[in-house]
Amino acid sequence: MNMVVCIKQVVDPEAPPASFKIDPASNKVVPPQGVSPVVDPYAEYAIEAALKIKDALGGKITAISLGINQLRDIVKKPLAMGADELILLEDEAFDEGDSWSTAYALAMGIKKIGDYDIIFCGREASDWNAGQVGSGIAEILGLPGVTLARKIDITNGKARVERVTDEGYEVIEVSLPALITVSNEIGEPRYPTIKGIMAAKKKEPVIWKPADIGVEVSQIGAAGRRTKLLKLFQPVREAKCEIVEGENPEEAAVNLALKLREAKVL
Amino acid sequence: MAEYKGVMTFCEVAEGKLASIATELLGYGRKLADELGQELSAVLVGSGIGSLAQEAIAFGADKAYVVDDTLLKDYQTDSYVSAMEKVVKEVMPQILILGQTSIGRDLAPRLAFRLNTAASLGCLELAIDPESKLLLQTKPAYGGNAQAVFICQSYPQIATVRPKAIAPLERDESRKGEVITVDAGLDPSAIRTKVLEKVPEKIEGVRLEDAEVVIAGGRGIGSAEGFKQLEELARMLKGAVGATRPPCDNEWVPAGAQIGLTGKIVTPDLYIAVALSGSSQHMSGCSSSKTIVAINKDAEANIFREARFGIVGDWKKVLPAFADKIKGLLAE
Numbered sequence: 001m002n003m004v005v006c007i008k009q010v011v012d013p014e015a016p017p018a019s020f021k022i023d024p025a026s027n028k029v030v031p032p033q034g035v036s037p038v039v040d041p042y043a044e045y046a047i048e049a050a051l052k053i054k055d056a057l058g059g060k061i062t063a064i065s066l067g068i069n070q071l072r073d074i075v076k077k078p079l080a081m082g083a084d085e086l087i088l089l090e091d092e093a094f095d096e097g098d099s100w101s102t103a104y105a106l107a108m109g110i111k112k113i114g115d116y117d118i119i120f121c122g123r124e125a126s127d128w129n130a131g132q133v134g135s136g137i138a139e140i141l142g143l144p145g146v147t148l149a150r151k152i153d154i155t156n157g158k159a160r161v162e163r164v165t166d167e168g169y170e171v172i173e174v175s176l177p178a179l180i181t182v183s184n185e186i187g188e189p190r191y192p193t194i195k196g197i198m199a200a201k202k203k204e205p206v207i208w209k210p211a212d213i214g215v216e217v218s219q220i221g222a223a224g225r226r227t228k229l230l231k232l233f234q235p236v237r238e239a240k241c242e243i244v245e246g247e248n249p250e251e252a253a254v255n256l257a258l259k260l261r262e263a264k265v266l
Numbered sequence: 267m268a269e270y271k272g273v274m275t276f277c278e279v280a281e282g283k284l285a286s287i288a289t290e291l292l293g294y295g296r297k298l299a300d301e302l303g304q305e306l307s308a309v310l311v312g313s314g315i316g317s318l319a320q321e322a323i324a325f326g327a328d329k330a331y332v333v334d335d336t337l338l339k340d341y342q343t344d345s346y347v348s349a350m351e352k353v354v355k356e357v358m359p360q361i362l363i364l365g366q367t368s369i370g371r372d373l374a375p376r377l378a379f380r381l382n383t384a385a386s387l388g389c390l391e392l393a394i395d396p397e398s399k400l401l402l403q404t405k406p407a408y409g410g411n412a413q414a415v416f417i418c419q420s421y422p423q424i425a426t427v428r429p430k431a432i433a434p435l436e437r438d439e440s441r442k443g444e445v446i447t448v449d450a451g452l453d454p455s456a457i458r459t460k461v462l463e464k465v466p467e468k469i470e471g472v473r474l475e476d477a478e479v480v481i482a483g484g485r486g487i488g489s490a491e492g493f494k495q496l497e498e499l500a501r502m503l504k505g506a507v508g509a510t511r512p513p514c515d516n517e518w519v520p521a522g523a524q525i526g527l528t529g530k531i532v533t534p535d536l537y538i539a540v541a542l543s544g545s546s547q548h549m550s551g552c553s554s555s556k557t558i559v560a561i562n563k564d565a566e567a568n569i570f571r572e573a574r575f576g577i578v579g580d581w582k583k584v585l586p587a588f589a590d591k592i593k594g595l596l597a598e
């Protein structure tokens with residue numbers, strides 16, 4: 001199985017909410033002090049999905065990431081986890097894209113990789129929560145797609161995918177090559193091994209510029225957007241919390257129940 | 267772009283009826299269509315669903331397009347995208363809204379790319395910009411830490427709306443509208459997936475999405491046994507148990523109990539958050555609850571910035587005494 005996994009470097013979504021700030025003038029997030037960026041968590045689940053298949057059937061995993069200022073220690077994580085190659089679409093022209101221009105550039109990059117059976121994406125990236133790049137790549141490359149995967153089995157050249165639904169899950173069979181987006185139910189991403197980390201240190205990513213993948217700069221990044229961001233803001237919280245006290249936890253609990261009754265919540 | 271006109275809603279069908287998200291969308295679509303002074307159309311896609319067209323009209327649509335085909339019995343990306351592509355190209359709406367459900371999350375982006383336009387997923391709010399008349403799409407970003415307002419620069423403007431963003435209109439059987447059938451003209455060989463099985467999750471008692479009281483537990487609950495205590499309290503209050511993601515990932519509770527950005531959206535009267543930190547991704551699914559109560563041993567936990575009442579303490583000590591007192595109060 002030859003697999004491609006799309007990954008992205010993002011602001012750490014687990015940083016404390018209190019540290020989250022926006023610069024209203026530029027409509028951009030101010031990266032929190034002292035918090036390192038991370039690989040988008042759902043993309044890590046996507047790597048894990050690919051590694052599970054590699055464990056079972058063998059094959060090659062190529063990770064691809066589009067962005068600027070990509071810290072090598074961060075974007076090399078798929079290599080440390082067990083992926084074989086890393087390609088970076090790295091150029092100012094790729095920056096500030098929306099789902100459209102990002103999916104387009106990634107699709108063209110993947111086309112250049114050429115030999116693939118499955119392309120994996122996360123279900124949604126933790127920065128813009130767009131949830132679209134996977135479907136977009138599938139559409140641009142003319143591939144069947146299954147979103148929200150929680151388990152994947154390969155049999156007879158097809159993938160059997162358990163897909164998370166609002167009611168539970170459904171089992172879908174899809175012909176390959178296909179694009180699959182991965183949900184957290186696939187299971188915790190593995191930790192890089194020492195050996196993996198050493199191997200990743202030695203491996204240099206391949207860098208592709210727009211010309212390398214045959215795209216016009218007018219179609220990618222900010223220039224290729226179909227959407228416009230008018231405003232990014234932090235919703236105001238109105239709640240003021242009343243801390244209910246007591247001599248001991250049990251008494252506080254009783255006081256809370258009485259308080260809720262008094263406030264007619266119960 | 268001038269020839270695009272009207273608002274269209276994709277109406278999901280569940281168990282032979284209009285899904286609740288469909289009635290909500292019709293209400294939202296009606297509002298937007300009225301603001302634009304344009305028509306609201308509903309699209310029903312499925313097999314044996316023709317009779318629901320009148321329902322869609324009763325809930326606010328001026329026109330109902332029905333795409334009825336045995337190949338459309340189950341949701342599948344290829345067949346549904348094709349069917350919707352056909353309807354959209356025929357009707358040419360300015361705006362198309364779908365639900366942020368497991369179907370809408372899959373259909374909306376793929377359809378948008380097919381139609382060479384863009385979509386916004388999981389919108390909290392939609393409005394018409396008074397000047398440009400374009401659709402202002404407000405959606406969570408950065409896991410709910412922020413909200414972003416987008417406009418789409420091509421037609422149709424596609425958005426999915428989260429469940430419970432709006433209440434449906436009253437059903438009005440006297441409303442009149444036109445029903446139009448559309449032939450999907452599907453090529454079975456172009457459907458590259460097959461649904462082998464559907465496995466619904468068993469739920470006992472009140473559905474989480476419908477519950478008026480939700481007891482939600484987080485990582486700090488520590489085990490499946492711990493959640494039994496939350497279930498007991500939920501039963502007492504005729505509510506349901508929800509969770510953050512870690513308890514689901516650890517299989518202390520079923521995956522369907524997850525509340526948040528990538529889980530269920532709930533809007534109960536009372537939300538009791540036990541041993542969860544109040545991450546933005548979790549709060550994104552419950553912050554519209556009327557009253558939030560927090561029990562957490564860490565006074566600095568973010569949940570205390572979201573809650574109306576709180577106790578700083580160990581839930582293992584607080585919860586039994588709380589449940590006991592409530593039992594007494596309910597018996598009075």
Ligand SMILES: Cc1cc2nc3c(=O)[nH]c(=O)nc-3n(C[C@H](O)[C@H](O)[C@H](O)COP(=O)(O)OP(=O)(O)OC[C@H]3O[C@@H](n4cnc5c(N)ncnc54)[C@H](O)[C@@H]3O)c2cc1C
Pocket residue numbers: 013014041042124125126409483484485486487509510511512513524525526527528529530540541542543544545547548551561562563564567579580581582
């Ligand atoms: C793109 C994306 C989407 C996500 N979607 C969701 C989602 O839909 N829903 C969701 O929930 N998460 C989601 N997450 C995960 C989210 O970021 C958090 O990791 C998660 O919500 C944390 O769960 P928690 O609050 O239970 O755990 P923690 O943050 O670890 O908090 C545990 C809390 O329990 C308290 N505690 C521990 N022991 C006790 C005790 N004995 N008594 C009292 N208090 C105690 C601690 O003080 C702490 O505050 C998403 C993440 C990403 C990146």
Ligand SMILES: Nc1ncnc2c1ncn2[C@@H]1O[C@H](COP(=O)(O)O)[C@@H](O)[C@H]1O
Pocket residue numbers: 005006007008040042043046064065066067099102106120121122123124125126128129130131132133134
């Ligand atoms: N800039 C990027 N580079 C590589 N992969 C990406 C990029 N943006 C999105 N993806 C992939 O698409 C998934 C969904 O992202 P999104 O549609 O932006 O929410 C992510 O989890 C990644 O797998």
